[in-house]
Amino acid sequence: MxxxxxxxxxxxxxxxxxxxxxxxxxxxxxxxxxxxxxxxxxxxxxxxxxxxxxxxxxxxxxxxxxxxxxxxxxxxxxxxxxxxxxxxxxxxxxxxxxxxxxxxxxxxxxxYARGYYWLLVLVRYFVAMNALGYGLIKLFALQMVAPSLSALATPLGDLLPMRFSWYFIGYSTPYQMFSGAAELTAGVLLLWRRTSTLGALVAAGVFLNVMMLNLCYDIPVKIFSIHLFALSVFLLLGDAGRLLNFFVFNRPTPPTPVLPALPWRWRVARLTLKTIFIALFALLPLYQFWQQKASAPTLTKGRLATGFFEVERFETAAPLPDSLRWHDVVFEANTTGSVGTTDTLLRQRYRRGYFAYTLDSTQSTIAFKKIAADSLPLFTLRYARPDSTRLVLRGTIRHDSVLIALRRQPRHFQLAERQFHWLSEANR
Structure with missing residues (x-):
């Protein structure tokens, strides 16, 4: 190359x-x-x-x-x-x-033969840097998340194409790990000159798929993904004649000219720089991403029971339009959840209002926030648990007193079953 x-x-x-x-x-x-x-x-x-x-x-x-x-x-x-x-x-x-x-x-x-050589080196390491970074995150299934309970409760037609594709990949951990392994393979092969042509071929295939996903599902990384694919092809241009002779025309092709071997001190220095490159642009981003994920609100302490709750009663002092009423509530396996409402007081996504909450068990109150980082709550409600399936919320929302009676429903989502069948007697 x-x-x-x-x-x-x-x-x-x-x-x-x-x-x-x-x-x-x-x-x-x-x-x-x-x-x-x-x-x-x-x-x-x-x-x-x-x-x-x-x-x-x-x-x-x-x-x-x-x-x-x-x-x-x-x-x-x-x-x-x-x-x-x-x-x-x-x-x-x-x-x-x-x-x-x-x-x-x-x-x-x-x-500009020498300048072309160093430009190829720069592009090669840029593509490798991104392939390693994205590949490692996907290899540990950290980039795309599986559909949450709130997502499962969202009608399919309300999802945007990007979110639909995100859940499509996040649903299957093995597939996400496979795609990450492919990107990681491309990145590793690009780090060495002798394997760089094969690495560029793998990268071109991998990033062609990424580019088409972004274009076809309206994922807003189109400019960058198109460039990653174009740069992978750019790396192959110097070997275009040899590749065409080998793969298409069935002709003999000479090997790529190899530069003279460097002194051992330069080889040690190059290996050291390559190790630093991998640590800075692959392992460090993975560690930071893992730390960010670990710091997310996933603890079971201080949360309500996970589940899908149907709103049995929604009473207010003043009449409300249907768009502000609550139809169902989901409490996730962390201190977040969503409400089946188009009320913009909550963080709206796909016709559901998302929230984070802080539970005070001593005062029996729930403080609802748009996001967990907010210092002040949107509103605070008192809660009571008449039995294991019911939850009653009382308080004030928008200066209007409310009473919300919830009942947990044994909602069954087939998509959450992780289904796989070697033998399938019918197209399900």
């Missing part, structure tokens, strides 16, 4: 030099190697300055040239925001202008 670096390298045609210059500028802007070590204090200062300068240029370009949107929304959980597309336009425009100037000012240079 590396170009020959012999002094007798042929002079590149103008179009090839321009393509290299364009690719080099565009990929350096998109990959932003300086931001890889943004968590290091000294490097983080420089990376922050770089990020601020890039944001200013993107905003400036959008104001006078791109006009993606009047006010750009920065990237958040979605990478496909208006800022993301304006940033894409900026990278493309900067690469076109920069490549033209580069080729014009450096027109006497015969080729």
């Amino acid at each position: 590396q170009p020959a670096l012999s002094p007798s390298a042929l002079r590149w045609p103008l179009w090839r030099k321009w393509l290299f210059c364009f690719s080099c500028i565009y990929l350096l802007l998109f990959i932003s190697p300086l931001t890889w070590l943004g968590s290091v204090p000294e490097v983080g200062i420089v990376a922050g300055m770089y990020g601020a300068a890039e944001s200013w240029l993107v905003e400036l370009g959008n104001r006078y040239l791109f006009h993606v949107k009047d006010v750009l929304v920065p990237t958040n959980g979605s990478g496909d925001t208006s800022y993301g597309y304006a940033q894409l336009c900026f990278c493309g425009l900067a690469a076109v202008v920069g490549a033209c100037l580069w080729v014009l000012l450096d027109r006497r240079r015969a080729h």
Whole structure:
């Protein structure tokens, strides 16, 4: 996967030099190697300055040239925001202008073989970094979650395509681990030059599937996933002739030119840097993700019994529209839950109101919050348990006194059964 670096390298045609210059500028802007070590204090200062300068240029370009949107929304959980597309336009425009100037000012240079080699190394490690990071998280089934009780109680037609696909993968832990193992394999193979072509082939297949999932299920990581697939293909371009001869035309093909062996000190240094790379960009993100998951509210202490509760009575002092009434309540296996209502007082997702709660067993009260991190509750209700299946809530919501009588239902969700049959006599 590396170009020959012999002094007798042929002079590149103008179009090839321009393509290299364009690719080099565009990929350096998109990959932003300086931001890889943004968590290091000294490097983080420089990376922050770089990020601020890039944001200013993107905003400036959008104001006078791109006009993606009047006010750009920065990237958040979605990478496909208006800022993301304006940033894409900026990278493309900067690469076109920069490549033209580069080729014009450096027109006497015969080729950029050595620069192409190091660009491939940079792209290879960028793809490996993402393949290792995503692969390890999926290998331990930490990225996609299985459908919760609230999700199972949500009508299928109310789910957005992204959430539907998320539950599709999270439902099956073995499938998620398999997809993570494939990404992890690609990342490991890309770390070594001798296996990098095979790694790029595996990465292209893996990220083609990821890209199509994002495009077909409207998952807002389209820009990034398209780039990961395109970069995997970019790594294969130098070997395109050899791969076509071997796989398509059934012709003999020579091996890839190999660089001279490095002195043992350089080999030790390279192995050390590779180990640090794996620790920083694979093991550390996995540890941080695991710590974040472990700190989530999953303890059984201080929670109500898990289950699906039907609302038998919902009484208020003043008449309420049906959209504000509660129809059912779900208490999850942690201190969270959801209500079958479109009341925007609660955090709305898929026509259900989600909440976190704090239980005070001494005062027999439940403090309802939108999210667990909120310092103040939305409202606090007193609770009573007449028997093991019933729960009665009393208190004030929106300055209106309420009485909510709940009864636990033995709700059975077939999707939660983890069904698998070698022998299937009918299509179920």
